[in-house]
Structure formats: C-alpha cells, structure tokens
Amino acid sequence: MTGIYIGSTNAFAGKNITALALGLALQKQGLRVGYMKPVGALPVTVDEVVGDEDAMLLNEVLGLDAAPDDLTPVIIPRNLRATRLIKTGDCMHNIRTAYEKLSRDKDVMLVCGSGAFLHRGKHRGVDGPAIVRELGLKTILVDRFDNTLHYDAVLSIRELLGDSLLGVLFNDVPELFMRDAEEILVPYLDEQNIKVLGIIPRDPLLNAIKASELAWRLQGKIISGNAQSQRIIEDFLIGTMQVENFMTHFRRQRNSATIVGGDRTDLQLVALEGECPCLILTGNITPSELVRARSEQKGVPVIQVKDDTYTVAKNMETILASQKLRELVKIERAATLVNNVIDLTYIRSAL
Known part of the structure; x- marks a missing residue:
C-alpha cells in the first residue's frame, strides 16, 4: 500500500x-x-x-x-x-x-x-x-x-x-x-x-458563488430580484466613475457583479441594462423604486450591504479566493x- x-x-x-x-x-x-x-x-x-x-x-x-x-x-x-x-x-x-x-x-x-x-x-x-x-x-x-x-x-x-x-x-x-x-x-x-x-x-467558474450565498457572506440582504438569487457570480467590478467610462469598463466584464454606492442610481441602471448577474449596493442605502422595479423585470438580484465600497471589494476578493x-x-x-x-x-x- x-x-x-x-x-x-x-x-x-x-x-x-x-x-x-x-x-x-x-x-x-x-x-x-x-x-x-x-x-x-x-x-x-x-x-x-x-x-x-x-x-x-x-x-x-x-x-x-x-x-x-x-x-x-x-x-x-x-x-x-x-x-x-x-x-x-x-x-x-x-x-x-x-x-x-x-x-x-x-x-x-x-x-x-x-x-x-x-x-x-x-x-x-x-x-x-x-x-x-x-x-x-x-x-x-x-x-x-x-x-x-x-x-x-x-x-x-x-x-x-x-x-x-x-x-x-x-x-x-x-x-x-x-x-x-x-x-x-x-x-x-x-x-x-x-x-x-x-x-x-x-x-x-471554480471561484464562482451564488448570489444568495454572497449576500450571506457579505452580511447583507437581497432586497429585490429574489427569484434569481441562485445566479452564479464569477468576478466583480467597482462602479465609482463617470457613466461613460463605467459603460466601457462594464462591457469587458459581463459576468461580474457590480459593486456601487447605494446613492448612484445612474450606475445602478447602467449595470441592470447591461445584464449584470448581481448588483451590490454599499452604504446601507435603499435604492430607488425605479432600480428595484427594473431589477425585478431583468431578473437581477440586488444585495444591500452596510459596508463602504472599498470594504466590500476587499471582502469580495477574499470570498472568491477562498470559495x-x-x-x-x-x-x-x-x-x-x-x-x-x-x-x-x-x-x-x-x-
């Protein structure tokens, strides 16, 4: 043996x-x-x-x-x-x-x-x-x-x-x-x-995670798009730029969750229209009714978290690396x- x-x-x-x-x-x-x-x-x-x-x-x-x-x-x-x-x-x-x-x-x-x-x-x-x-x-x-x-x-x-x-x-x-x-x-x-x-x-795919598990790992909650909470997320990007620059960057990472401030309705809508698999809103800010309605229509889970954008991004790196x-x-x-x-x-x- x-x-x-x-x-x-x-x-x-x-x-x-x-x-x-x-x-x-x-x-x-x-x-x-x-x-x-x-x-x-x-x-x-x-x-x-x-x-x-x-x-x-x-x-x-x-x-x-x-x-x-x-x-x-x-x-x-x-x-x-x-x-x-x-x-x-x-x-x-x-x-x-x-x-x-x-x-x-x-x-x-x-x-x-x-x-x-x-x-x-x-x-x-x-x-x-x-x-x-x-x-x-x-x-x-x-x-x-x-x-x-x-x-x-x-x-x-x-x-x-x-x-x-x-x-x-x-x-x-x-x-x-x-x-x-x-x-x-x-x-x-x-x-x-x-x-x-x-x-x-x-x-x-090997480092991917379901939206429902991601919400739990980030200590957040899914506030809309619950029907698609099993969607798979392979990576992430941060929406902290002008809309035009963000759209260009976003098109290169279509399978990535988007981390964006809860007050950036403009970037949230761009991500939703671009078919992002998941939207992560930071700062514990509830999105507008327009964003929530659009996420339900597009089947995109929206996760609301308390932490700031930088903290969430660092946590995402750790989560995906240890998945x-x-x-x-x-x-x-x-x-x-x-x-x-x-x-x-x-x-x-x-x-």
Missing part, C-alpha cells in the same frame, strides 16, 4: 480538488483508493460525531464510507478561543491509528493536508512535514497563483522533504502567465530535481481540469 500526502504552499490552493481528481482517476484505473484528512478546520457534527466538512464531502464523492472522526482525527477550529493551544492528548497517535484503519485493503491512500503545508497543526505537532515523516508518505505539493507562483516556497519544501516530494502542481494560472510558467519556471525547477506534475489554467467546491458542476469541472494536465503516468511510476 502506498500513501500520498497532498499539501500546499498556502491555504485555499486546491488540495481538495487535487485529492478528489487523483482519487477518481486512480479508481478508474482499478485501484482501491482510501482517503483521509488528518487535520481539519471546518468542524461539522453528524450523529453526535465531529468531523471536517471538506473531508466528508470528498469521502462521499469517492464512494467511501469512513466515519467522520476517522477521516479527520484532529479538528482545529478557526476561532482562537475555541482552539486549545496547549497540546492535549497524542494527536499524532490518533492520526496513525486512523490511517492504519482506513488503509486496510487499499492500494493507494490519499492523505489531504489542511492549510499551509509547513504551518497548519504545528502547535499540536501535526503539521504537514511531521505527518509525512510519521506515516512514511510521498508528497504532492499544490501551489496556487496569487500574483505569482511561489517557487521559493517550493524550493524550501523540496529541501526539507528530499526525494519524498513527488512533484508540484501549479493551480489557477492565468493565461497571461502560462507561457512564462512553461518556458521559464518548469525548466528551472527541473534543474532543481523538482518535477512539475502539471499546470492548471484559471477557470472563473469552496460544493456544487456538482464545479466538482466535475475541476476534476476534468486537473485530470487534463496532471502527469498520472509519472505519479504511478514514481510510486
């Missing part, structure tokens, strides 16, 4: 979908695949048993039936007051026990990390490197584009892991950066004996993207 740890340079890099896509691909090849996420940060209770929400989703999609507390023996809440910083019990022992149980009769065991590989779980002695050493795992590293690719972090982790690093998978790489990644970064890493397992192109895979269509799309680029033949041979 072989074990593969899937870690990442930073949080929200794409570990879950990599584990899912790899698991489905290996199952398709006839291998018996097991899965666990030793450390979780999204606690959820099922039949009085606490597990991790992401781990339970992957367990279901992979067709496995592991118990929540076996899937994720260690839960670290994001709330600092709820987190026990003082180490209690033998967390690593619990992880090893669960791993041995879940890996019985399996050909490959996928172990999915949580947060950043080097840091998450350090205060309890269950960070990524510690788990890899304890369980004797090979490692696939996922690095997500965030204005750049984090090659220095990849080099540091390679130095730490040595030959137990199978390679790195670059995720969410925009088209404008793709050529540089392929022609400069891949050959450089190859010289450092780091295999690039694939480069996943950016796909706006989880929940809908089946997004899971299928992400799995296809990963499988189209990942070097599965190399992974099989390396194992």
